[in-house]
Amino acid sequence: MHRARRRPRAALLTVAALLLGALLPAVAGAREYLQLFVTEPYLELHTGPGRGYPVFHAVPRDQSVDVLFRRTDWFKVRTERGVEGWASQADMLKTVLADGSPFKFELGDQAGFSAHRYELGVFGGEYGGANLLSAYWSVSLNPQLAVEAAAGQFLGRFANGETGDLGFTHVISPESRWSPLLMLGVGIAHTEPKATLVTPSNRTEQTAYAGGGIRYYLTRRFFLRLEYKAHYIFTKRNENEEEDEWKLGFAFFY
Amino acid sequence: METRIRVLLLTAALAVLPGCATVRGWFHHGHKSAPAAGADAGSAAASDDTTPPRVIEPQVERRQIKVPRIRSSNVELGLFYGALSIEDFGTNPVYGVTAAYHITEDFFFQGEAGRSRGGRTSFETLSGNIQLLTEAERRFTYYDLSLGYNFLPGEAFIGRGVAMTSAFYLLGGFGATDFAGDTKFTVNFGGGYRVVPADWLALHVTVQDHVFQTSLLGVTKLTNNIEARMGATVFF
16 A cells, blocks of 8 residues: 555656756746847748648738747747747748847757756666666756756666656766766665565665766757766665666757 | 069068058158147147047937847646556556657657556456455556657648647657556557647647556566547646
8 A cells, every 4th residue: 555655656756857847947938029020031920830830921021020939949920910820940040130130049959959058858777787767857057067856766676666866967078969978966765675585674765876978969959868877875784785877868958 | 583573572562561550650740840830730630630520419329129038838738538448457547647848849758647547357357256456556557758759730620710730749658657566667659639729728639558567467478558548738
């Protein structure tokens, strides 16, 4: 009974952590809309935020649009006549502000990869011989240093459990496609041994980790991460334990 | 020979150019050396040096454009309800929450958690009072992290006046399932259809398979647990 009740809580916590990570930048929104002027012969408006949605309206040169909000690489805009539609990032780059200066925004390309604020990713791998699923969210303090929180669940033949880590990640060369990473931090590990012969009890222990890895920029906002972490588990028994964590993950920045 | 002449000319040019730079100095020096040339001559020399007075003083202040922050709306949160067929344990209602982040127009990242309850196996039904699992162990809870891919974008129409954008999507990921007193590594894959009636709202129909290995009934086997559900999500 006790076990059955714990699980959903862990799952909900993971989802909540992911939500929090994704929501934070979206919360602060301004109600005042940005006005942009069309400098190309026309600006095409699509019915939806994707290249597959048809063009249904064209805004002629020198007319303005108000930018309502952005979804992925598309901008929802409203024309002077009140027509609302979606304009692509590539087209919006050719518009200007009221003072004639070009409209600039974060593009989500390799330049953004070198210096971004948030990262979110998932990993699959191995933790002390058990299958590991984990997710992480990080906030960059500068292009090289980030604070990173990770939550994981390991499922093995002899034990199941959860891990939580909080630490610093140092990116050695943020501007290049490949970059080594160094990691240092602390965490907790909750282990539930599977009762077969003896009845061991569940335990929650503090951990510390040091690790390294590689990140590789794929395209757009995506990159891969391969990591190794050496965990030192501070037990209440006579000897401390060490667990190795290997994982490969897929992440994006925003 | 030609090179030598060129070098000679360049040397000469180098020698002359710094000298030319002082020409302006010579000019002023000439004026300074004649201070008693009269008031008119003096003022003329002074006006040579300063910029001419402006005919019109512009009263226009340059407009400062404040660039408001553009709101991003990439997060989708929602609830779902449907039916889950738990292998050997019948089909039962399932409910849960989803959270998605749209990374590009093609890809999104989704986390979800759901709960259902396993029914009685045929063996339990036939044999009367035998219970394979306790009531608590029948609770089926899963979570997963998936990557989604949008394809076939289009529009759905209601009558003549209403058009809503829509898309099909594929989902694949991994997670964990807690069922029958154990937690199992689970792979999920499936697809769905999303209709967006308003910028902030989306309606989903999703079918997914949750596959995990279990040895609950004596033999180790992969179980397929297919889920069909409807959901509503809100964009933030």
